[in-house]
Amino acid sequence: MKAWQFTEVNKPLELIEAPEPTPGKDEVKIKVKASGLCHSDVGVIEGVTTPSLGKIPMILGHEIAGVITELGEGVTDFEVGDRVAVRAGADAPGSATDGGYAEFTVSPSKFVVKIPDNVDFISAASATDGGMTSYHALSVTGQVKEGDKVAIVGLGGLGLYGAQIALGLGATVYGVDIKEESRKAAEQMGVKNCVKDVRELADEEIDVVVDFVGYETTLSGSIEAVRPNGRVVLIGLGGSEGKINIFKFVTKSLTMASSIGGTTDDLKAVLELIGNGDVKPLLHQIKFDEISEGLQQLADNKVTGRLVAVIDN
Numbered sequence: 185m186k187a188w189q190f191t192e193v194n195k196p197l198e199l200i201e202a203p204e205p206t207p208g209k210d211e212v213k214i215k216v217k218a219s220g221l222c223h224s225d226v227g228v229i230e231g232v233t234t235p236s237l238g239k240i241p242m243i244l245g246h247e248i249a250g251v252i253t254e255l256g257e258g259v260t261d262f263e264v265g266d267r268v269a270v271r272a273g274a275d276a277p278g279s280a281t282d283g284g285y286a287e288f289t290v291s292p293s294k295f296v297v298k299i300p301d302n303v304d305f306i307s308a309a310s311a312t313d314g315g316m317t318s319y320h321a322l323s324v325t326g327q328v329k330e331g332d333k334v335a336i337v338g339l340g341g342l343g344l345y346g347a348q349i350a351l352g353l354g355a356t357v358y359g360v361d362i363k364e365e366s367r368k369a370a371e372q373m374g375v376k377n378c379v380k381d382v383r384e385l386a387d388e389e390i391d392v393v394v395d396f397v398g399y400e401t402t403l404s405g406s407i408e409a410v411r412p413n414g415r416v417v418l419i420g421l422g423g424s425e426g427k428i429n430i431f432k433f434v435t436k437s438l439t440m441a442s443s444i445g446g447t448t449d450d451l452k453a454v455l456e457l458i459g460n461g462d463v464k465p466l467l468h469q470i471k472f473d474e475i476s477e478g479l480q481q482l483a484d485n486k487v488t489g490r491l492v493a494v495i496d497n
Contacts, residue, residue, distance in 0.1 A: 185497075187286035188475050191241045193231035197285070197476045202243065205282065205290045207256035212293050214268065218309035219284040220247025221475065221491040222272075223341065226483045238280035245285030245475075246270075246278025247492070249299060249308035259293045267299040269455065271448045272313035284309075285475055287497045297451050300459040306492045307458050310345070310465050314490055315454035317419070318346035320446035323353060323453070326392045326417045330354030333389060336375075337382050337406060338396035338420055339366035341482075341490040344466050346394060347375050349454070352462035355392075358385050360402075369466060369488050382409045390414060400426025407433055407440075416440045467492050 185204050188197040207213040225244050227233035234240075248270040252262055262268065270277060270284070270291045277283040277291045299308045322328045332355045336347045339361035350357045351374050359370040359378035367378035379385060382393065382405040391414050393406040398420025406416045407428055416438060433440070457463040466489030470478050478491045 185287035186472070187243045187282075188245070189241050190228055190237075190244050193229065193234055196229070197244065197479065199473070199476070202286065204288045207254055207290045209257045210259060210293055211256040211290045212252050212259055212262055212268070212296060213254035213288060213290050214248065214250040214270070215253050215288055215497060216248060216250040216284045216286060216495050218249045218305040219245045219475075219493045219495065220309040220313065221478045221482060221493065222247060222313055223482050226479055229479065230483070236274060236279065243282035243286050243289075244278055245283035246272040246276060247309045247312045247314070248277060248284035248289060248291070249305040249312065253288070262293060262296065262298075267305070268296045269299050269308040269312050269451065271295045271297065271316065271446070271451050273445055285493070287495060295448065297448055297455065300455055302459045303455055306467055306469060306494065307465060308455060309492050310467055310490050311451060311454040311458060314342050314345045315349070315458070315463070315465065316446035316451045317444070318342060318349050319454045320450045321394055321417050321419045321443035322346060322349055324450065325441050325443035326394055326415055328353050328355050328392055332356070332391040333358070335360060335382060335385055335390045335393040335406070335409060336370075336396065337393060337402050339363070339370045339378070340396065341487065342419075343396040344370060344373070344489055346396060348373060348463045348465055349457065351375070352457045358388060358390065360385070365488055373464075373466070382406055385409045392417065394419060396420045398422040404428050407436070407438060410436070410438060412436045414438060418442045419444065465490065469494055472496070
């Protein structure tokens with residue numbers, strides 16, 4: 185089978201011929217139909233997140249959707265032919281083991297979720313990480329509910345997904361990004377108002393601010409912008425450390441929490457929102473042979489929304 189393999193830092197992925205994997209106990213074999221591209225794979229190539237890999241060399245790709253072709257011993261919850269998506273995570277394919285930048289992959293069945301009939305493979309692949317991670321930050325950690333005012337700081341691939349999910353949850357959504365193109369994309373989705381600096385929203389009585397950037401400036405600005413007794417959720421990792429205004433944090437009686445990743449239940453919830461039409465992620469389709477080029481586009485910050493590679497096999 186064809187596969188894109190990471191071999192060493194600062195070297196593009198290599199397109200190789202690899203043997204098809206065989207599912208072990210409690211695993212399923214999946215014919216990959218769509219594989220999402222994530223900026224964390226750029227981090228692997230650049231050496232930033234490389235230590236998190238389960239092995240090297242490795243077939244990357246942790247946003248996987250496809251069809252089950254074989255069941256390993258002990259798998260009873262799935263059947264051959266099921267359309268499925270794989271919950272992304274540090275313990276999942278593409279991070280711990282060979283992933284979905286390949287024609288076939290295997291996954292522990294505990295990470296696998298059935299795709300609703302009215303959700304296509306491209307949308308399902310994007311939901312496995314970007315959708316799930318955003319949903320967890322907003323719905324679970326941020327406790328966003330219908331009628332809330334929510335500010336999304338950073339309208340990149342993850343933030344735009346977050347904006348869609350917040351809208352799907354019934355919130356009024358505000359966007360923050362320095363890029364005009366990203367602000368326009370958010371407004372076209374239904375985001376009420378987009379600004380360059382979150383502090384510009386200080387008069388809007390924002391209930392929840394979700395910071396998808398994670399710089400000292402965005403976090404401190406979020407504390408200034410959110411209403412008294414509001415919530416600030418930090419999901420971005422733009423900076424390793426930073427200062428906040430402790431006086432404002434305490435006197436406004438704020439709650440601040442961090443969020444990373446999600447669960448299979450979060451993935452199921454996102455797929456349901458997509459199936460209902462409440463979430464319509466901004467996606468760009470590329471070919472399997474263009475995966476390396478697509479990762480370079482992500483590295484060069486030339487992508488608005490998320491890239492998904494379609495695999496014809």
